[in-house]
Amino acid sequence: EKPDMSRFPAEDIRNFSIIAHVDHGKSTLADRLLELTGTIDKTKNNKQVLDKLQVERERGITVKAQTASLVYSFEGKQYLLNLIDTPGHVDFSYEVSRSLSACQGVLLVVDANEGIQAQTVANFFLAFEAQLSIIPVINKIDLKNADPERVEKQIEKVFDIPSDECIKISAKLGTNVESVLQAVIERIPPPKVNRKNPLRALVFDSTFDQYRGVVANVALFDGVVSKGDKIMSAHTQKTYEVNEVGVLNPSEQSTQKLYAGQVGYLIAGMKDVTEAQVGDTLYLQSHPVEPLPGFKSAKPMVFAGVYPVDQSEYNNLKSAIEKLTLNDSSVTVHRDSSLALGAGWRLGFLGLLHMEVFNQRLEQEYNTSVILTAPTVPYKAVLSSAKLIKARRAVQKNMIFIDQNRVMLKYLFPLNEIVVDFYDSLKSLSSGYASFDYEDAGYQTAELVKMDILLNGNAVDELVTVVHKEKAYSVGKTICEGLKDSLPRQLFEIAIQAAIGSKIIARETVKAYRKNVLAKCYGGDITRKMKLLKRQTEGKKKLRKIGNIEVPKDAFIKVLKTRSNK
Numbered sequence: 227e228k229p230d231m232s233r234f235p236a237e238d239i240r241n242f243s244i245i246a247h248v249d250h251g252k253s254t255l256a257d258r259l260l261e262l263t264g265t266i267d268k269t270k271n272n273k274q275v276l277d278k279l280q281v282e283r284e285r286g287i288t289v290k291a292q293t294a295s296l297v298y299s300f301e302g303k304q305y306l307l308n309l310i311d312t313p314g315h316v317d318f319s320y321e322v323s324r325s326l327s328a329c330q331g332v333l334l335v336v337d338a339n340e341g342i343q344a345q346t347v348a349n350f351f352l353a354f355e356a357q358l359s360i361i362p363v364i365n366k367i368d369l370k371n372a373d374p375e376r377v378e379k380q381i382e383k384v385f386d387i388p389s390d391e392c393i394k395i396s397a398k399l400g401t402n403v404e405s406v407l408q409a410v411i412e413r414i415p416p417p418k419v420n421r422k423n424p425l426r427a428l429v430f431d432s433t434f435d436q437y438r439g440v441v442a443n444v445a446l447f448d449g450v451v452s453k454g455d456k457i458m459s460a461h462t463q464k465t466y467e468v469n470e471v472g473v474l475n476p477s478e479q480s481t482q483k484l485y486a487g488q489v490g491y492l493i494a495g496m497k498d499v500t501e502a503q504v505g506d507t508l509y510l511q512s513h514p515v516e517p518l519p520g521f522k523s524a525k526p527m528v529f530a531g532v533y534p535v536d537q538s539e540y541n542n543l544k545s546a547i548e549k550l551t552l553n554d555s556s557v558t559v560h561r562d563s564s565l566a567l568g569a570g571w572r573l574g575f576l577g578l579l580h581m582e583v584f585n586q587r588l589e590q591e592y593n594t595s596v597i598l599t600a601p602t603v604p605y606k607a608v609l610s611s612a613k614l615i616k617a618r619r620a621v622q623k624n625m626i627f628i629d630q631n632r633v634m635l636k637y638l639f640p641l642n643e644i645v646v647d648f649y650d651s652l653k654s655l656s657s658g659y660a661s662f663d664y665e666d667a668g669y670q671t672a673e674l675v676k677m678d679i680l681l682n683g684n685a686v687d688e689l690v691t692v693v694h695k696e697k698a699y700s701v702g703k704t705i706c707e708g709l710k711d712s713l714p715r716q717l718f719e720i721a722i723q724a725a726i727g728s729k730i731i732a733r734e735t736v737k738a739y740r741k742n743v744l745a746k747c748y749g750g751d752i753t754r755k756m757k758l759l760k761r762q763t764e765g766k767k768k769l770r771k772i773g774n775i776e777v778p779k780d781a782f783i784k785v786l787k788t789r790s791n792k
């Protein structure tokens with residue numbers, strides 16, 4: 227017997243998310259909420275039930291949003307609380323904002339020891355802009371050096387939220403978690419929806435199931451949906467018949483129907499996740515409606531080449547990439563090839579973490595070995611015929627003191643300066659204390675140049691780079707040095723040069739080794755000696771002429787992986 231969801235009218239529903247800086251305890255709090263409402267059993271093994279992927283568990287980060295519907299009794303009444311999990315990382319900020327648009331409120335979790343961090347601020351503003359009720363939750367009060375009063379003051383100062391609104395808890399021990407649920411009911415308004423209007427549903431996440439196709443997570447803004455309905459996607463204009471609807475508990479539980487104000491899943495024979503993109507609106511074919519605002523297709527910001535370590539692995543890797551992208555419509559895929567690395571792909575990602583997670587999943591879930599080249603960022607080109615921050619071409623925007631020990635700095639950075647090792651440098655310079663977050667600020671004009679790398683005068687296609695004019699010299703030098711270290715000596719000298727147009731800006735030389743061709747000639751036969759020497763010089767000439775330098779693949783890989791790491 228399928229549950230009848232009509233027993234939860236909109237006024238008994240609360241839709242909310244938990245947002246937090248990484249590691250401040252979002253998943254632990256979610257586990258406690260699931261336990262308290264009896265959604266999952268209270269056993270010792272409830273560690274981060276909502277983080278399903280292996281990479282998520284390993285890295286302790288949430289990559290894919292997971293959602294759960296909880297039923298909670300308060301003052302003699304049953305409420306349906308939909309906990310909409312959001313990806314915690316900035317790379318997924320569009321997905322965060324879509325998930326938030328299915329909510330009326332958020333729990334803003336802040337670590338009682340670390341206080342406000344970069345992603346606390348970024349996430350707060352996403353919620354604030356979406357005009358959600360914000361409930362500050364100070365977590366980890368059980369820690370020895372927890373200082374919840376200091377964090378309360380930070381919250382008041384930075385977010386203008388009165389400190390008596392903060393709820394102090396230990397998600398780990400379960401202390402005071404019940405008052406979080408009560409605050410959700412009392413402080414977050416029910417969704418403003420209408421069941422009598424025709425169906426209007428927001429897709430805020432989607433996953434691919436091998437047997438059933440796309441499972442779309444939806445929030446209903448209007449109307450009702452049930453099995454057999456003919457629906458349409460506003461984005462693709464394709465029609466589908468609904469096979470199944472249900473709620474997430476957090477595993478799928480099919481229901482008779484879903485009603486406006488509710489959150490659940492829908493299966494309708496969509497073949498891959500590009501047919502159910504985050505932000506899309508679904509409606510009844512017979513009753514077209516205005517799509518919900520704010521839809522954007524995912525926009526990749528960071529690009530990298532992906533190649534099989536061995537070309538015989540090409541087909542395996544191809545099918546692994548195809549399968550993974552079935553689940554992640556935000557990765558763009560273009561076939562590419564490189565003289566050094568063979569046939570491969572150029573993939574576009576939302577950000578660095580997204581790229582690393584994708585790579586890790588390729589290796590872990592599909593058992594492939596891949597070469598991932600150093601990431602690059604997109605440029606727009608117009609064709610005509612120190613200090614860490616300073617060195618990164620940044621412009622300071624503002625500075626806010628959060629308290630005596632903490633300051634928040636806002637800078638405008640060229641994306642390419644932060645894609646490679648900015649985060650690591652920042653962490654090491656600040657002994658781990660600084661946290662960092664970013665958002666896209668659009669294209670800006672810059673003095674960029676195209677830099678070629680030449681081996682004995684021949685440009686090497688795979689090493690062409692776009693660099694800022696002022697950095698060309700040091701980047702060129704780094705690449706030349708890197709190549710010098712990894713090119714084996716050959717029969718002739720190799721000049722490694724970095725060039726902008728016809729101007730050489732850096733040079734390294736790999737000395738020839740003189741093969742001792744005379745070693746086997748003892749004394750005597752001078753003509754034989756001369757013949758051998760002549761052949762050796764000819765050999766050199768021939769190789770030079772056609773630029774046939776034997777560059778081992780490893781040398782390229784080394785340079786391609788690390789070229790901007792300085």
Ligand SMILES: Nc1nc2c(ncn2[C@@H]2O[C@H](COP(=O)(O)OP(=O)(O)OP(=O)(O)O)[C@@H](O)[C@H]2O)c(=O)[nH]1
Binds near residue numbers: 255314
């Ligand atoms: N002492 C203490 N530790 C906690 C508490 N809540 C969470 N932790 C620990 O803090 C770490 C991070 O907690 P998570 O729940 O994984 O943090 P998260 O915010 O979900 O992290 P992301 O998924 O990466 O955003 C884990 O080791 C938890 O056990 C708490 O109340 N007290």
